[in-house]
Amino acid sequence: MKIRWTHWAEYAALRTASGLLARLPHRAALALAWGPARAVFALAGSLRKRTRRRLRQALGEGVSGRDLDRIAWTAFRNLVFTAVEGARCPGIRRSRADRHMTLEAVEEIHEELSRGRGFIVAVPHMGNWELAGVALHAQGVELMVLARRQRNPLVNAWIYRLRAGAGVEAVDTKTRAIAEVARKLREERKVLALLPDVRARSRGVPVTFLGVPTEVPGGVAHYAREAGVPVFTAEVVRTGWMAHGWRKTGRIDSDPALPEAEDRRRIMQYVMDRFTESVRSNPENYFWFNKKWVLGKETGV
Template identity: 40%
Template sequence: MKYRPKHIAEYLLLRAVCGLIALLPYRLALALAWAGARLAFSGFRWRRRQALARIRQVLGDTVSAREVRAIAWRSLRNMAFNLAEMVYMGGARPRRLPVEIDMQAALDRFRDYTRANPGRGGIFACPHTGNWELAGVAAPACQIDMFTITGLQKNPLVNAYLQKLRHSPGVELLERGTPNLLRKVLANLRNGRFLAIMPDLRSRQRGVPVRFFGGEVNLYPGMAQFARQANIPVFLAVMKRHGWTRHVMELHGPFEPDPALPKDEDILRLSQAVMELLDAEIRRDPGQWFWYNKRWILDPFPGPDAR
């Protein structure tokens, strides 16, 4: 396969930057990420105006201008830390993080479910909180048979490298747009596997109209649709970062489908239940959530992408 010169240049630049970070000790890598985030936030002001406006839109007068700015900073800093940790774990010298992920309570809830429902799969709704990538890293280590659906980057070299960085070898990747994708997803779920999916993304097509952040959002239907079709529950898996290096996973649910309800009504009910709980979790600690997403979740449908 021949690659365009632009794709090769982008790939080499990415590998060089990631290679540098991967050679650093963990806390030094985080310090470098902190400096980059501070430059982006205070120097270049990367998407800062949009983030501040979004936080004010959602939280209203419950927070001061200083608190809004602090939430926006922590959100961007956490994203920079996430990227550094992704490279640290999946770079040229793959390593485990030298810190523990506090997920015992989540594992206890999960194991209660698997003991009561042997051979039954489920869906992990993993929102953009804390270092959400760690959910995929931790799952195989906890003997959770997990898979996920991934999008494609325009640059195939960058796409392959990022997938290697982001996902543990024990997590199966199904690329969006591949033939028989729906059939493969449902077969996996019915065979007792667990799908990790992001619930807090606005769909470009007509999806599920759910109340969230005080407005109506147009979500992808896949999370609840898969649960309904495979007759398996949804769990909300919320990652949180405390300070620089402490990670906690909180697991909520299960949210079960109701076959007695009409299909569309049940999909809406499941989606609403998950998003109501996520709304409350974000309001409890708004700096955990990523407020800089290009597609603002509260943009109306149809509506322009947030930039």
């Protein structure tokens, strides 16, 4: 792709912002972002209304309007904080990740890897999953993620470098490297992290999520069957401003005796059931702001 001046301008702006944020103490960087985030949320009436509809659709009529507003703002603030922490990624060292991220089930992770194979970890769009990746790498976990190429080639290359520096292998879904994922799971003890709580563009797997029928991508089930590895479900939760926790919430194995379509539905429904539990327990941590809402048209008011 030809690099245009707009690519250079965007890249320079991002690198400058990242460098400035990385120089600030963690809490100071978040405090700097809090004010603009509050102003944007207060002025964005359509965003607030859409988020409230989605919360009502997912959480039901038992939640008061006041609580919906509180959850919506906290979720937006957490999203901004996660973006700030992502921009500060070059400044996040292992010691800092260890200090702010609590990992559960570490022994179980190592026990699974000791069998000479990797596994899949499915997480919802909650909390700072990139920081969780840094913390897991510090525990000896070699992570893979599937990545779509950014339109700006300079930004794309920078993101790949950041992830590589954090010990995460980003696999471009548009290259031949995608064909190696199953082998690396089987033979190299890699751990594939996937976030499947998005609306499938085509050929999705029918599931019920947050009480609503929808269709999600079936990559989790596909690689579980192809590589013969288990699926762990997990959640990442922010508490307050700077404390994070990673927790395993479940496990499921593929069943080669079942027809593929049936097994894919079984696996994906299990995953989405665990996600429903996580989201309803910690709605302030969920990403309610995707333009292409996973549940389709919002029905709540």
